[in-house]
Amino acid sequence: MNTLAQLKAGQLAGAMRLDLACGLTEFPREIFDLADSLEILNLTGNALSSLPDDLHRLTHLRVLFCSDNAFTELPQCLGQCAQLSMIGFKANQISQVPAAALPPLLRWLILTDNRISQLPDELGQRPLLQKLMLAGNQLTHLPPSLAQCQNLELIRIASNRLTHLPQWLLTLPSLTWLAYAGNPVEMAVQVSSDEATPNIAWQELEMGEVLGEGASGIIRKALWKPRALPVAVKLYKGTITSDGSPLHEMQACIAAGLHPNLIKVEGRVVGHPDNQAALVMELIDPSYRNLAALPSLASCTRDVYEPDTRFSLDVALRMARGIASVAAHLHRHGITHGDLYGHNILWNAAGDCLLGDFGAASFHATADTLETRALQRIEVRAFGVLLGELLERAEASDERLQALQQRCCQPDVLARPGFEEIEVLLESMQHH
Structure with a gap:
């Protein structure tokens, strides 16, 4: 974090990145x-409600974060910034998004919680739009022009007011990660009851150290x-969160049921002193670790792997089969995961793996309709991306796996295989 004093004293000359969070009510001209x-430029966590009209003078500006401020309109001056490709205005009070505010190279737009x-x-x-984060707004529809966005891969529209998913959305050739929970369209789906999940009293739990923290909550050992x-x-x-509501995540976690490649839910917590919602989960063996790290600003929609990550072809195949199996299981239960990514997978050296983080999960009808099939095949593309990442890091190559990977990622959504078929294919490969 930088300080205003450093900026004003000219100590930040030549800086490529500036982070200021110090209660700013106006944009410091020294920038x-x-x-x-x-x-x-990261101005998250201030009290700004406007930006200067000549912002375009920052000719190299590529990334601008202004989350947790007091904007009511996305500033029109953004549209004049020639290099600006990533914009984040999460958790403001924005109700207006003028066309003039959209820069020509826009690739990643975050307007969550407005x-x-x-x-x-x-x-x-x-045309470069790749990632669109709109969870927690009041949208009743999306602009039909988005049908032209051939590169759009990730869209978060959870917790809005959408009564249906537009046809064009389900045919976007690159769409891979979709979250739409908490909209009327999703809430109309009958979710299988979860009476089998026991209640666990808060008093029965003795809390230990924090194991991890994500956008939707904190995980503690107990x-x-x-x-x-x-x-x-x-x-x-x-x-x-950027994916949607943590309580939807909890519901999806419970509805997902039991599968060897899922982290087991032991029960839901009742009687928390602050009425906080919580789940008790099986403790994962410490031999498991994250397969990948979250996408970076540069990689946008692609996970970042440790440079030395390598697997035998057998381990890669085993992981692919485990993930295909759990995805098929979720789809049978009318759940799309929405965030099928290496960073949400835990694995060990033997190739055992667990799919976690249901923050972007959504419910869909279990009947085999064209809509259901398209929603499932969008997720198949996510599996195709993951399979490609595993194959890039495998010590040997396999033409059948390469061919499957291409089928999963082909632009014609309904021509992709479903997870049942993928699972059978992978199983046949594992035995030969």
Whole structure:
């Protein structure tokens, strides 16, 4: 984090990135002194409601974060910024998104947790658009022009007011990660009842250290006293995340049921002193680790792997089969995961793997309709991307796996195989 004093004293000359969070109510003009070098500007967590009209003087600016401020309109000056490709205005009070605010190279737009009820049609005229985060707004429809966005891979529209998913959305050739929970269209689906999930009293749990923290909550180690069983407890935050509502995530986790490649849910917590929602989960063996890290600003929609990550072809095949199997299981239960990614997979050296993080999961009808099939085949593309990443890091190549990977990623959504077929194919390969 930089300070205003450093900026004003000219100590940040030549900086490519500037992070300022110090209660700013107006844009410090001294930022323009960095115009020759500044590429990333992070003004998250201030009290700004406007940006200067001459913002385009920051000619190298590629990334701008202004989340947790007081904007009511996406600033029109953004549209004049020639190099600007990533914009983040999460958790403001934005209700207006003018067409003029959309820069020509726009690739990644984050407007999560605002008050937006409609978006300009010009959004579809941004051919590089790849990632669109709109969860927690008041949208009743999406601009039909988005049908032109051939590169759109990730879209988050959870917790809005959409009554149906538009036909064009289900045919986008690159769409891979879709989250739409908490809309009327999704809530109309009958979710299988979860009476089988036991309630676990808060008093029965003895909390230990924090194991991890994500957008939707904190995971702590705990002892489930009556059973003398070490467990993990996920305590959910109530706020909207970039994927949607943490409570939808909890519902999907429970509805997913049991599968060898899922982390087992032991029960839901009742009687938390602050009424916080929480789940008790099986504690994962420490030999498991994350397959990949989250996408970076540069990789946008692609996970970042440790440079030395390598597997035998057998281990890669085993992981692919495990993930295909659990995805088929979820689809049979009317759940799309929405975030099928290496960073949500835990694996060990033997190739055992677990799919976690249901933050972007959505429910769909279990009947075999064209809509259901398309929703499932969108997720198949995510599996295709993952399979490609595994094959790139495998020590040997396999033509059948390469061919399957291409089928999973082909642009014609309904021509992709379903997970049942993928699972059978992978099983036949594993035995030969």
